[in-house]
Amino acid sequence: MKRSVLRALLSGAYGLAWLAARPVLCRHKRLQEGFPQRLVPDGWPGSALGMETGDGSASSHTRSDIWLQAASGGEAYLVWELLAHLAVLCEKQGTPEPLRVLATTWTRQGLDILQDMSGKLHEKHPWLSVRSAFFPLDAPKLMEKALDQVRPRVVGLLETELWPGLMLACEKRHVPMLILNGRMTDKSLRGYLKLEVAIPGLWESIAPKHVCAISKADAGRFARIFGGDRVEAVPNIKFDRATATAIPAVSDPLLKLLPPELHARQTVLLASVREQEEPALLSVIQTLRAHDAPTIVVAPRHMHRVKPWQALLSGAKLPAVMRSKQEGTIPAGSIVIWDTFGELGQLYQLADAVFVGGSLAPLGGQNFLEPLALGRIPCCGLHLDNFAWALEPSGEAKQDSLEALGLLQTGENAKAVAALLQQQLTLPTPHDAVRERFQHWLAPRLGGSARCAQRLLDEMR
Structure with missing residues (x-):
């Protein structure tokens, strides 16, 4: 059977699968919000800040020059960093022409970040208009309609976002696609290669124009499915984001909740914790409470885990308070469930000991560079595969690694993590010294944002 026929059959079957899944997806806790918009109604995705008609009313014009897709909150911050560098590149070349960007995401957390980004970028660069929206379901016909309405000159997928429906639609509509800050696990590669066996030449036929991968190992995996001539390794955008991290002023409400004079030298932050490591972290909390009575802040990676954390702590007879329900000062020695999003950077500055989650279970880890940029040495479990880069x-010198420099601590289990956190409380490292050592480590790893931004601009010429 001809390759084109096989691909058409795959496209049809893939679209039918999305159609059959709609009754389930519309009730999914992370997809039900904005579900009608995920079906690409006429006028999707709406107008952007700075795109109004002469009378000030919103324009129905939906076209964007660039479409960037970020899975959730972490990737949304990468879009922000990428567009900030793109704006600088454009302004270095003279007075920029108006540029319209569509930034999409799957989740509410991602959308909140993108909406915040759009206003701040437009205020600083009035020629740059960014609209944000939920990402459509990846059915090929829906993606074709989305492309017809947005008419982007280039599409960029961030990190692990490989969506066959959008890729098929881009190939059909002759829209160049880039994978930016791309990463791929061995497990994902095996899945993609199985599909390639079933339909030889599939990935090459819908391959992106170019892949900017975050490491040589990731570049090698992308090359196996798309071909090596379109893949390069570039520094991770997260390195640029770490060096650009302005030390956020801790807001008055947070200072009122956790005044440093009351909580100094005894505040432990369990940041970005994931569901699968909750039992282990309960053990960490119990161990810390047995030795002393530090203030412990639990910040779940996903807000839907707040209620399970309440139940877990209640079952262990450990009373906890909710950040959203506190108006006055939180007493020293409390356990606080942080049920609001967007305050993690401020929390890092108030913490004396920091654990970064996704690492005590085989989940790949969460971003431990952010606390380093704010002068806190992160403690993690051993499961950091997503951050191998x-x-x-x-270089060849092993002493240049974060662990060798004393800028990362890892424990193999809950007992070891609790001991490391206790050590951070009793033997703190000066925050300014941590920041200085981290910036020195970071310097040779910068530049990924500018290179990805330049790729976007090159495709629009």
Whole structure:
């Protein structure tokens, strides 16, 4: 059977699968919000800040020059960093022409970040208009309609976002696609290769124009499915984001909740914790409470885990308070469930000991560079596969790694993590010294944002 026929059959079957799944997806806790918009109604995705008609009313014009897709909150911050560098590149070349960007995401957390980004970028760069929206369901026909309404000159997928429906639609509509800050696990590669066996040449036929991968290992995996001539390794955008992290002023409400004079030298932050490591972290909390009575802040990675954390702590007879329900000062020695999003950077500055989650279970880890940029040495479990790019030395010298420099601590289990956190409380490292050592480590790893931004601009010429 001809390759084109096989691909058409795959496209049809893939679209039918999305259609059959709609009754379930519309009730999914992370997809039900904005579900009608995910079906690409006429006028999707709406107008952007700075795109109004002469009388000030919103324009129905939906076209964008660039479409960027970010899975959730973490990737949305990468879009922000990428567009900030793109704006600088454009302004270096003279007075920029108006540029319209569509930024999409799957989740409410991602959308909140993108909406915040759009206003701040437009205020700083009035020629840059960014609209944000939920990402459509990846059915090929829906993606074709989305492309017809947005008419982007280039599409960029961030990190692990490989969506066959959008890729098929881009190939059919002759829209160049880039994978930016791309990463791919061995497990994902095996899945993609199985599909390639079933339909030889599939990935090559819908391959992106170019892939900017975050490491040589990731570049090698992308090359196996798309071909090596379109793949390169570039520094991770997260390195640029870490060095650009302005030390956020801790807001008055947070200072009122956790005044440093009351909580100094005894505040432990369990940041970005994931469901699968909750039992282990309960053990960490119990161990810390047995030795002393520090203030412990639990910040779940996903807000839908707040209620399970309440039940877990209640079952262990550990009373906890909710951040959203506190108006006065939180007493020293409390356990606080942080049920609001967007305050993690401020929390890092108030913490004396920091654990970064996704690492005590085989989940790949969460971003431990942010606390380092704010002068806190992160403690993690051993499961940091998603951040292998950050654990490698910059050259052959092994002493250049974060662990060798004392800028990362890892424990193999809950007992070891609790001991490391207790050590951070009793033997703190000066925050300014941590920031200085981290910036020195970071310097040779910068530049990924500018290179990805330049790729976007090159495709629009």
